[in-house]
Amino acid sequence: MDSPIIPTLLDTDLYKYTMQQSMVHRYPDAWARMEFYCRTDSPLAISKKQLKRQCEFLGELRLGPEELEWLSTLPFIADDFIEYLEDFRLDPHAVTVEQSNGHLSLVVEGLWSEITHFEIFLLSIISELHGHSFYASGNQDDVIAQGRHRLDEKLNQLPDNSGFTLADFGTRRRFSRDWHYHVVESLKHRLPGNFMGTSNLNLARTLGLKPIGTMAHEWLQSHQVLGNSLRTSQKDALKVWLDEYKGQLGIALTDTISMDAFLKDFDVGLARAYQGMRHDSGDPFVWGELAIDHYRRLGIDPRTKSLVFSDKLNFDKALAIHQWFAGKINVSFGIGTYLTNDMGFSAPNIVLKLTELNGAPVAKLSDSPGKTLCRDEDYIARLKKTFGYQLSAA
Template identity: 45%
Template sequence: MIIQSLLDTDLYKFTMMQVVLHQYPAAQVEYRFRCRTPDVDLVPLIGGIREELEKLCTLRFTEEELAYLAGLRFIDSDFVDFLGLFQLNAKYVTIEPSAKANGEIEIVIAGPWLHTIMFEVPLLAIVNELYFRATCPDVGLDEGRARLRAKIAMLRDTPGYENARIADYGTRRRFSRDWHEEMLGILRRELGAQLAGTSNVWFAMRQDLRPIGSMAHEYLQAFQSLGPRLRDSQTAALEAWAREYRGDLGIALSDVYGLEAFLRDFDMYFCKLFDGARHDSGDPIAWGDRVIAHYEANRVDPRTKTLVFSDSLDIPRVMTLYRHFAGRCLLSFGVGTNLTNDVGPQPLNIVIKMTRCNGQPVAKLSDSPGKSMGVEDPDYIAYLRRVFDLPPSAL
């Protein structure tokens, strides 16, 4: 059984789910799977994915897990009570070979947002682990351990980077659950305070680490349907977040419509209200320079705000960004696949993204064209471009 706890997911699933429970419990959504790695045959895995899905749907939160969640300052008691009754239901998930007959698979999750939001991360972890079991059954972890210790030494032992801290963001694309847990234990022992925490709530509880996360793309995408009008959907999402958390969990995601559209909406009010912003596509140095200039233009000291970098980071990239921005703002780095799936074989680039909310298409148009989702509906994409004044490069 690959997933052994409903806590084995990213913190932002819980923080978004609490907003859904309190403010949008009737919302209906659809998610779709995509493998961005070319020439990968996932069809032989379908039976195994279905079996693991059925096992996932037998899990319930334990009393120990509920007590842990209740101890997080931003989790409300009524949400914990709801989670005490919560169980995933496989009826909301279909897994089939793609009609293209090219080795791709279709995973579609459709149903109430409140009851489907927890499928994404464990399903991606299941696909990854089954794939590597099937294609690399004899791969040991010695190579991964050696690579990990080289990364640790680079960050820990290079003068000038004593205050550079990283967090694990790699649950969705990990090589295996066991390697993920071992990797975090090594980081915890070897990096000490330079390990800021992990996005994975189960390992945060088991290894006494800080759980890290706020919002994901699906949250802002949903407001394309939930908001008062499309043009105001980004500000409506940020307002709803502020109503829920009253200043806590204040890292805003900046790339659902690209940086230009984000900065148009992220006015002085949001600059002062939110603790910072997260980068997840496009040139990170250009992004950070623009965000810092935006804070300054809105009479906010950027040294009091946190810039979070989380796009395909490795340790050399972390160090480059730290060197460029240190002293100009507060910094946080989320490293994913390069920590949890750098053991030898090429990692898979797989995602599950929201594609509809309340029957309406929703899309992500990031600053990295390959990371956009929802492009299957060209009419809707054209509409988004007009409404948010997006250049063609945003697609």
């Protein structure tokens, strides 16, 4: 494929811009390293040459006046950040690509505020190039027909206005940009009572939808270096976020270390200030009950707070979670690969994560086995000891 897969710097998730704004304001000189991980052993059906060409295309992108004007309408985006974005460019030289026996090695290094966007763009590109390989065998119509059939079955499963609400979180592992558009447009028109919006800024802008998102693991990981101490890193990250956004974008991500470790830091001040929490690993039912119990112990009515579930969801699982917590706490769902890359073959399970900041390691421990991402075993041991780490769902 020798045409750009990413057409605009808005073809990414909202949290990339909300985090970047905070980076520009508070940590403009922070130097970062991000690394690619494929959680499956099978090689991806793409080449080093293809990926490097797509990186070159990324370097040609600019935000236009209309895109900047639209961004400026979001109440949490600052005027000085819009001015910064007028000159913002991605540097393809920040990306190093290697390939051995079909397996990709991908490293991104540079100023944190400049390279953060590569995560979603590169994952989307890799996912689409992998999906495109199924076109090459001449079965494009069959793949799309299979995708449409599966999507129709899913949308018919949800009763409109049932109180069940979802958002599209499918940018980084989508089958293709065009398919992503079709899925989101279908959700908008067929489930207007259920569909809240999309994390993808370009789709939000072009389809007139609410852009949804707050922070990613990257933000909390970074404060393992940027915070006052390793032990206070989660609190430091959450307090800096509150200072930046003054109560807006108030969903806190809980599993950078573990839910247990997070709740020890999520004191009454933070729990009152944040609108709720997001689940991204571990047993969702256990996690949700832990959140409810925590609010009650702090004297907070859980029914005034929200839980967002976003870990490997399908509709059966999401509907079961919705029913379980009905009347206990407000719940909503961010659904990704199940909607945007369910085409009759296995979607790639890929991530691009922050691994170093200012030359020091950072890590995500998670609440699920196999999701720990750090090559420095000594640092992992130190992190676990500092937080008394154990899996919350164990």
